[in-house]
Amino acid sequence: MIAEPDGQQDRQRRFATIWSRAVFPVTSTSLTRPEFEEQLLPLARRLSQALHTRTLDADAGRAVGAALVAAHCTDPDALTRTLDCVDAYLVLYCGENGDQEELRTRSSRLQHAMAAGFAAALRERTLAEQEAISAAALKAQGVVAQALHATEARFRAVFEGAAIGIGIADLEGQILQVNGALLRMFGITDKMAHGRNVQEWTHPEDAPQTWKLYEELVRGEREHYHVEKAFYRPDGTVLWTNLTVSLLRDPDGNPQYQLALMEDTTERRLLNLRLRYEATHDALTGLPNRTFFFERLEKALGAGRGQRYGLCYLDLDGFKTVNDSLGHAAGDRLLVEVADRLQGCATAPGEMVARLGGDEFVALTTGADTEREVDELAARIMNALIAPISIDGRELTVRGSIGIVEGPAGERSPAEVLRSADITMYRAKSAGGNRFELADEEADARAITRHGLTTALPAALDRGEFFIEYQPLVHLGDGSVRGAEALVRWLHPQHGILGPDRFIPLAEHTGLIVPLGRWVLEQSVRQAREWRERYDDAGPLRINVNLSPCQLTHPGLVQDTVDILERAGVEPDALCLEVTESALIGADDDLLKPLRRLAEMGVDIALDDFGTGYSNLANLRRLPVSILKLDRSFTQSMQQFPADPVDLKIVEGIVSLAHSLDLAVTVEGVETGAQAEQLRILGCDTAQGWYYARPGPPDRLHQLALVDATG
Amino acid sequence: MERPAWAPRSIDISVPSVSRIYDYYLGGSHNFEVDREAARKAMEFMPGLPKIMQANRAFMRRAVRFAVGEGIDQFLDVGSGIPTFGNVHEVAQSANSGARVVYVDHDPVAVAHSQAVLAGNDGTGVVAADLRKPQEILASPGVERLIDLNRPVALLLVAILHFVEDADDPYEAVAELRDALAPGSLLVLTHASYEGIPLPPERAEGAVDVYKDIRNPLIMRSRDDIARFFEGYDMVEPGLVAPPLWRPQEAPEDEDPYAFSGFVGVGITA
Numbered sequence: 001m002i003a004e005p006d007g008q009q010d011r012q013r014r015f016a017t018i019w020s021r022a023v024f025p026v027t028s029t030s031l032t033r034p035e036f037e038e039q040l041l042p043l044a045r046r047l048s049q050a051l052h053t054r055t056l057d058a059d060a061g062r063a064v065g066a067a068l069v070a071a072h073c074t075d076p077d078a079l080t081r082t083l084d085c086v087d088a089y090l091v092l093y094c095g096e097n098g099d100q101e102e103l104r105t106r107s108s109r110l111q112h113a114m115a116a117g118f119a120a121a122l123r124e125r126t127l128a129e130q131e132a133i134s135a136a137a138l139k140a141q142g143v144v145a146q147a148l149h150a151t152e153a154r155f156r157a158v159f160e161g162a163a164i165g166i167g168i169a170d171l172e173g174q175i176l177q178v179n180g181a182l183l184r185m186f187g188i189t190d191k192m193a194h195g196r197n198v199q200e201w202t203h204p205e206d207a208p209q210t211w212k213l214y215e216e217l218v219r220g221e222r223e224h225y226h227v228e229k230a231f232y233r234p235d236g237t238v239l240w241t242n243l244t245v246s247l248l249r250d251p252d253g254n255p256q257y258q259l260a261l262m263e264d265t266t267e268r269r270l271l272n273l274r275l276r277y278e279a280t281h282d283a284l285t286g287l288p289n290r291t292f293f294f295e296r297l298e299k300a301l302g303a304g305r306g307q308r309y310g311l312c313y314l315d316l317d318g319f320k321t322v323n324d325s326l327g328h329a330a331g332d333r334l335l336v337e338v339a340d341r342l343q344g345c346a347t348a349p350g351e352m353v354a355r356l357g358g359d360e361f362v363a364l365t366t367g368a369d370t371e372r373e374v375d376e377l378a379a380r381i382m383n384a385l386i387a388p389i390s391i392d393g394r395e396l397t398v399r400g401s402i403g404i405v406e407g408p409a410g411e412r413s414p415a416e417v418l419r420s421a422d423i424t425m426y427r428a429k430s431a432g433g434n435r436f437e438l439a440d441e442e443a444d445a446r447a448i449t450r451h452g453l454t455t456a457l458p459a460a461l462d463r464g465e466f467f468i469e470y471q472p473l474v475h476l477g478d479g480s481v482r483g484a485e486a487l488v489r490w491l492h493p494q495h496g497i498l499g500p501d502r503f504i505p506l507a508e509h510t511g512l513i514v515p516l517g518r519w520v521l522e523q524s525v526r527q528a529r530e531w532r533e534r535y536d537d538a539g540p541l542r543i544n545v546n547l548s549p550c551q552l553t554h555p556g557l558v559q560d561t562v563d564i565l566e567r568a569g570v571e572p573d574a575l576c577l578e579v580t581e582s583a584l585i586g587a588d589d590d591l592l593k594p595l596r597r598l599a600e601m602g603v604d605i606a607l608d609d610f611g612t613g614y615s616n617l618a619n620l621r622r623l624p625v626s627i628l629k630l631d632r633s634f635t636q637s638m639q640q641f642p643a644d645p646v647d648l649k650i651v652e653g654i655v656s657l658a659h660s661l662d663l664a665v666t667v668e669g670v671e672t673g674a675q676a677e678q679l680r681i682l683g684c685d686t687a688q689g690w691y692y693a694r695p696g697p698p699d700r701l702h703q704l705a706l707v708d709a710t711g
Numbered sequence: 712m713e714r715p716a717w718a719p720r721s722i723d724i725s726v727p728s729v730s731r732i733y734d735y736y737l738g739g740s741h742n743f744e745v746d747r748e749a750a751r752k753a754m755e756f757m758p759g760l761p762k763i764m765q766a767n768r769a770f771m772r773r774a775v776r777f778a779v780g781e782g783i784d785q786f787l788d789v790g791s792g793i794p795t796f797g798n799v800h801e802v803a804q805s806a807n808s809g810a811r812v813v814y815v816d817h818d819p820v821a822v823a824h825s826q827a828v829l830a831g832n833d834g835t836g837v838v839a840a841d842l843r844k845p846q847e848i849l850a851s852p853g854v855e856r857l858i859d860l861n862r863p864v865a866l867l868l869v870a871i872l873h874f875v876e877d878a879d880d881p882y883e884a885v886a887e888l889r890d891a892l893a894p895g896s897l898l899v900l901t902h903a904s905y906e907g908i909p910l911p912p913e914r915a916e917g918a919v920d921v922y923k924d925i926r927n928p929l930i931m932r933s934r935d936d937i938a939r940f941f942e943g944y945d946m947v948e949p950g951l952v953a954p955p956l957w958r959p960q961e962a963p964e965d966e967d968p969y970a971f972s973g974f975v976g977v978g979i980t981a
Contacts, residue, residue: 030765030772034961135823
């Protein structure tokens with residue numbers, strides 16, 4: 001329908017436009033003003049109709065007032081402006097041709113009704129909204145309360161279901177609440193926990209700071225602390241815990257409660273103790289082991305002034321025999337019994353017994369008076385071993401050797417002390433065993449070098465620390481070089497060059513002499529070949545190599561020698577093996593057999609140091625030797641002039657005897673020309689000594705040989 | 712200690728709430744005396760505050776219609792407050808009855824009221840969550856039920872970001888929400904600023920102080936700072952402008968001077 005210009009509808013529209021313009025600024029609608037005008041248009045129509053109704057339609061006025069509120073014109077100004085607008089323009093635009101007086105009366109009545117309708121609607125709306133927002137607030141509070149309840153329920157579930165113990169106490173220490181885990185840990189009931197005071201829960205093993213931290217916390221000076229703490233259970237057993245205590249404050253920040261969280265670490269602790277025990281104790285005897293002993297020794301040696309230590313180092317005599325003859329099981333039982341007896345010897349505070357390994361035990365005493373105590377301790381140990389030990393029905397007599405070290409703390413390291421004790425123990429053992437010896441610094445030093453060299457020997461051979469020097473053997477008749485004696489040296493990294501007297505006995509003792517001797521033989525034979533190849537025209541040069549008693553009895557001697565010669569491509573007659581007279585004293589055929597074999601092959605055998613021992617001249621016939629080497633003691637007297645006639649006679653006699661047995665004679669220690677001349681006159685065949693050359697590198701021999709060949 | 716999401720803060724209606732103050736500005740009665748007292752105090756400094764709110768509402772209405780016109784039928788209104796009239800679902804559903812709207816607010820009273828008002832409207836949902844924890848909004852059952860994040864969404868952040876302090880990193884929150892939206896999604900945003908307020912700043916500050924006093928500080932940001940919220944969006948014409956200037960339906964010169972306070976804008980994800 002299109003409104004006629006200036007028609008009724010058009011005039012109603014114009015009224016609505018004016019109305020909307022008046023009210024829009026005070027509405028809070030989000031509509032645009034034209035949209036808002038569309039909302040007012042039906043209201044304008046309604047008012048227009050009511051204006052023309054004979055009996056006043058108050059309902060229409062009230063409805064329009066209420067509609068304003070529904071259109072969000074809740075501001076009182078919206079009513080004022082509406083009424084102003086109706087008063088001024090309703091009759092003007094919508095009155096048409098009616099009675100002006102009547103229309104104005106009706107208009108004002110309508111305004112009353114609109115005001116009443118607006119007020120009633122606004123009151124309803126306000127009340128409804130107030131109710132709605134209150135309901136929402138209430139509901140929200142309900143939601144919060146429910147959530148809090150859920151929080152509480154969850155907390156309770158956590159509290160009760162937790163594997164860790166949880167307890168809450170007030171600041172006086174009164175226990176308010178504990179969970180099931182805590183009750184189980186303590187082995188108590190809820191009733192027993194309630195009302196108890198945490199300060200009753202002391203334990204002798206509480207760390208010094210434990211209760212200090214507690215005081216700080218309840219005073220509010222500390223938010224939390226963490227300690228390892230032990231508790232007594234009612235049954236007397238001990239509960240170990242990892243304890244964390246936190247301070248709970250009220251919303252204003254004032255300390256209110258203390259919250260304890262505890263984890264039961266008893267099992268873990270036992271396991272740790274067990275592991276620690278296993279790491280520090282000997283599985284067989286249960287005695288403290290080397291690790292534990294060193295810890296204690298270190299502590300003893302690090303003790304303050306006036307503190308001393310005493311150490312007994314015990315090694316059983318002949319334990320190896322027990323093991324070898326009765327078996328390891330018996331050996332073990334013997335060790336267990338010895339361990340028990342030893343433990344009974346060191347029961348005083350500051351004393352301990354440990355097993356270092358094998359049949360080696362140590363007993364330690366500490367304190368101010370160990371000088372006296374350690375002797376007593378050693379005596380007790382010796383006494384404890386007196387009674388025979390019964391193993392498998394056999395009564396075994398056990399003896400031991402003890403090395404004692406005693407001294408003030410703070411001077412030596414554990415390793416030094418133990419080595420000294422070890423050396424002293426060996427001294428006791430070398431002296432026959434079944435005794436104790438006191439450490440003595442000088443004896444230690446000697447033994448340390450001996451001990452040190454012995455232990456360094458095997459590595460020295462591997463590292464090539466040995467070398468050979470050669471001392472020429474000169475023919476007395478024509479002064480030509482006939483060969484050389486190989487002399488082994490050790491270039492020790494610390495001690496410098498060591499002669500054979502320093503280490504050959506040690507090598508014999510440890511058996512290293514066999515590989516060392518083989519090495520010397522190899523080197524020497526190789527050297528001999530080199531000489532032969534290069535100085536063949538200087539005549540056949542022979543190499544003399546010393547053979548130790550140990551090598552003599554070694555079953556591989558002949559084969560080794562043959563192999564070495566063959567490998568080097570050297571004839572056996574280029575080699576002379578020197579054997580000391582003492583090594584062959586009382587030698588039976590078995591011992592001589594290898595020498596005979598070698599001699600048959602063409603190797604010369606020289607009897608070294610002849611005349612120093614008990615020289616059984618008759619025995620000489622039996623020996624497969626071809627050379628006698630006269631000891632230097634015979635030639636020493638010939639250094640003076642004139643020489644002792646008795647000595648001359650003796651040497652002359654020996655040479656005569658040797659020659660009659662078809663043996664050549666070599667003299668050692670020739671230092672002067674006169675000596676050499678004398679010996680030549682006496683008939684000696686070859687000589688060696690400083691007069692010709694000191695032992696030296698192989699090249700020196702070349703020079704000598706060359707001089708000899710050209711001269 | 713961080714409060715779990717399922718345990719809301721306790722409710723204390725003796726503390727003014729910005730949603731109820733907003734309702735009062737809009738002539739509503741969903742408020743208590745403490746709210747009205749705060750609102751009246753702020754209005755002493757800025758009598759035109761209700762006009763600012765009204766202009767915000769009017770912009771939102773135009774923006775929602777624009778969104779519907781762009782084919783969007785899913786709306787996420789974060790910071791929805793107390794629903795009064797001209798709400799997003801009314802505007803959206805009048806244009807497209809299938810439109811779905813999720814209202815999000817962290818005020819438990821606003822949430823409870825929204826639930827009461829929206830009861831029976833299956834296309835709407837209410838979520839109690841905080842803009843500062845966008846992932847909680849995105850993972851909420853309301854969003855899961857009503858919004859398909861694989862299709863474009865109109866995200867409404869109307870008159871909320873000026874309540875998020877820089878310390879709470881509002882830019883990161885807005886970026887996280889943006890990253891969750893499908894291409895073609897819209898960001899509908901309004902923000903308070905000293906720019907455009909027809910008063911000397913020291914007077915406007917009086918109103919800002921009121922919010923500070925009620926422990927809900929109003930963060931006035933510059934146009935540039937507000938523009939940064941649109942990072943990752945292309946601005947829809949006419950860009951970031953005073954509320955009446957955004958696609959007006961009538962001559963902006965008729966508007967109340969207060970209506971020009973702050974900035975509004977719509978952006979679209981690429």
